[in-house]
Amino acid sequence: MTDYTKMWESLGLDxxxxxxLLAGLGKAYTDIxxxxxxxxxxxxYFDFVMxxxxxxxxxxxxxxxEQGRVIIGSYCVFVPEELVLAVDGVAVGLCAGAxxxxxGAETLLPxxxxxxxxxxxxxKLGKVCPYLESCDVIVGENTCDGKKKAYEIMGPLVKDLYIMDLPQTKSEMAKSVLKEEYRKxxxxxxxxxxKKITAASLKKAVELVNAKRRAVKRLAAIRAADPAPISGLDSLLVNQVFFHD
Incomplete structure (x- = not known):
């Protein structure tokens, strides 16, 4: 088994x-x-990824x-992965599921x-998320009042926090706001x-992300079969890997 300790140390992990944490997660994964x-x-394949x-x-x-690509981390699927891929970046989901x-969090938050x-x-405060520490930019999406305030507090804790304002309605004005947020x-x-986003690079990125979404949609659809060919647990696992891999 490969020892990644030096890599983790270089990222500043505790x-x-x-x-x-890994020992606890490993036991839980085996049991569940x-x-x-x-x-x-x-x-x-998904067991290997995990x-x-x-x-x-x-x-x-x-x-x-090292190849010159940027790592863009986010906490929410509302952040458009297509735009990250269109500049040959890597989009990754960040740790917030346990x-x-x-x-420690309550020393800063209510x-x-x-x-x-x-x-x-x-x-973040526990220094145990290598995804978070690998990122060149972390994108915070203001999907609720709690996150708006949380990202204000998080800003000084990370290297580069970028905030996206996401409208909560589907009005024409909201669509204009969202379009402007994407432009920024x-x-x-x-x-x-x-790197510049071109029509060709954006088209390629959209096709890739849409293919990934079609795959998980197909996974959800086949669970309607009786008996289901995959458990709800494993379907959830695939969706979790979708966010990291």
Whole structure:
């Protein structure tokens, strides 16, 4: 098994806490996912991805940075991955899916803050998320009042936090606001990457992301079969990998 300790140290992770986190996640994964009977053969790929989710996947990100590609992290699928890919960047989801270090998060946030926000801060303050520390830019999307305030607090804690304002309606005015936010995001991506988005690069990125979305849509559709060929747990796992891989 490859030792990634030096890579994690270079990212500034708290190695002792990170090791404890991985040990706990590994046991949980075995108990929850690997204990299932009659899993599809294809799930072995996703098991491999999860076994290297803080290892080989992070090395891939570091290799991409050495090749001059930018790593753009986000907490939400509302951030358009297509635009990141159109500048030959790498889009990755960030850690915010477990109740980790809520005590630390509550030193900066009210105790009654939503769990998703406290999780994001818990991983950051605990120094255990290599995805977060690998990013050149972190994109915060203002989808609720809680996140708006949270990103104000997070700003000084990260290297480069970019905020997108997302309208909460489908009116013509809201569409104009969203279009302008995408335009400003393009300017940011082109600046940090040193590359221009072209019609060809955007078309290629849209086709790739749409293909990925069609795959998970097909996965959801086949679960309507009786008996379902894949469990709800494994379907959730595929969707989680969708966000990282």
């Amino acid at each position: 190695i002792k806490t990170h090791d404890a 996912f690997l204990s299932q009977k009659n899993r599809p053969e294809g799930m072995k 076994s290297e989710v803080h290892g080989l996947r992070i090395k891939e990100l570091m290799d991409a940075k 109740e980790f270090n809520f005590e 105790r009654n803050t939503c769990s998703l926000i406290k999780s994001a801060f818990g991983f 995001f393009i300017e940011k991506l082109e600046k940090v990457s040193g």
